[in-house]
Amino acid sequence: MTENPYPSEWLRGVLGLAVLRVIADGPTYGYAIALALADQGFGEIKGGTLYPLLGRFEESGDVSAEWREGDGGPGRKYYRLTESGRRLLHDRGRMWHGFARHMSGFLTTMPTERIER
Amino acid sequence: MSGRTASVGMTKAWRDRAALELRIRGASGGTIGDALAVVDAHCADSGQAAEEAFGTPRAYAESVPLSDDERRRLSPAMLARHAVPSVAGLAGMLLAFAVVDAVHAGDPVAIRAGVALAIAVMLCAAVALVAMGRVFLRHLWAGALLVATALAATIALEAGVRGTLARMPVWAAVAGAAALLAASVVLQYRDRDLDPVSDPLTGDPSPRSTAIVAALTPWLFPLMTGLGVALIAAINATA
Numbered sequence: 001m002t003e004n005p006y007p008s009e010w011l012r013g014v015l016g017l018a019v020l021r022v023i024a025d026g027p028t029y030g031y032a033i034a035l036a037l038a039d040q041g042f043g044e045i046k047g048g049t050l051y052p053l054l055g056r057f058e059e060s061g062d063v064s065a066e067w068r069e070g071d072g073g074p075g076r077k078y079y080r081l082t083e084s085g086r087r088l089l090h091d092r093g094r095m096w097h098g099f100a101r102h103m104s105g106f107l108t109t110m111p112t113e114r115i116e117r
Numbered sequence: 118m119s120g121r122t123a124s125v126g127m128t129k130a131w132r133d134r135a136a137l138e139l140r141i142r143g144a145s146g147g148t149i150g151d152a153l154a155v156v157d158a159h160c161a162d163s164g165q166a167a168e169e170a171f172g173t174p175r176a177y178a179e180s181v182p183l184s185d186d187e188r189r190r191l192s193p194a195m196l197a198r199h200a201v202p203s204v205a206g207l208a209g210m211l212l213a214f215a216v217v218d219a220v221h222a223g224d225p226v227a228i229r230a231g232v233a234l235a236i237a238v239m240l241c242a243a244v245a246l247v248a249m250g251r252v253f254l255r256h257l258w259a260g261a262l263l264v265a266t267a268l269a270a271t272i273a274l275e276a277g278v279r280g281t282l283a284r285m286p287v288w289a290a291v292a293g294a295a296a297l298l299a300a301s302v303v304l305q306y307r308d309r310d311l312d313p314v315s316d317p318l319t320g321d322p323s324p325r326s327t328a329i330v331a332a333l334t335p336w337l338f339p340l341m342t343g344l345g346v347a348l349i350a351a352i353n354a355t356a
């Protein structure tokens with residue numbers, strides 16, 4: 001499993017958006033989403049975390065789902081981004097960008113004058 | 118990760134517990150089938166045990182989002198509706214038993230205080246079962262204890278408390294018992310909510326659903342009344 005380089009409380013806040021971003025690449029199923037998230041530095045996302053999140057996106061209409069026959073194994077539930085999910089990802093993605101830039105500036109600019117005094 | 122080797126996917130105990138906990142929350146059969154199939158699919162892909170990937174069945178069941186309709190299903194008002202047919206059936210059955218004794222003795226039907234108290238106790242037990250349904254479903258022994266206590270109290274009151282509240286002619290008692298039993302059957306059919314757990318791919322109901330029991334349930338009190346009346350008549354005939 002990929003090492004998780006970031007504090008988990010940061011990841012928790014952005015996990016929902018990251019899930020929408022993975023699904024934006026095309027309809028996909030839960031375990032593939034978990035692997036894609038691991039590749040992006042989220043570490044191992046447990047099924048007990050991922051599916052309730054996907055379920056809430058289904059309830060809110062941001063994601064639609066359909067069951068497809070599995071090859072040999074059990075069927076798989078494929079998730080697809082809806083128009084509303086696409087808008088949510090776009091809007092929140094832009095907000096995240098502004099937030100990250102603002103926080104980077106805030107966190108890395110040290111009050112040097114005050115320390116010297 | 119734990120040292121013991123866990124099998125891949127859901128154990129029967131995990132699956133049953135998750136299904137029960139989802140039912141307790143009011144989830145429909147479709148929602149439960151979907152939630153369980155998701156666990157099946159994920160564990161088959163990841164090679165994990167359900168407990169490892171999804172935690173305890175109760176924690177998983179509590180995290181599954183439900184629709185507004187599902188959240189309303191287990192409101193106290195909806196649950197109370199389900200107790201009414203059983204109480205009507207029980208009252209009709211006990212009245213029918215009183216008719217048999219009255220016909221044997223050639224007297225009017227006596228509504229005995231003990232029987233009325235017994236019905237009241239069963240009503241209270243039914244209300245308690247409904248009101249604390251979640252507790253009793255998780256701890257079946259507590260529910261069994263409550264039912265056993267109520268039954269014992271019913272039998273003791275029925276046998277021990279003498280005195281007669283009212284007397285009515287046999288024809289009125291027969292009509293009353295028939296009406297109560299008929300009401301219990303009709304109301305049970307009205308409230309029948311089979312809603313089996315279904316496979317999300319095929320829509321097929323799970324083979325574990327107990328179709329025969331479900332079909333017989335509305336006729337429980339008329340059946341028990343028939344058996345009881347025959348038994349009491351036979352005892353009276355030989356006595």
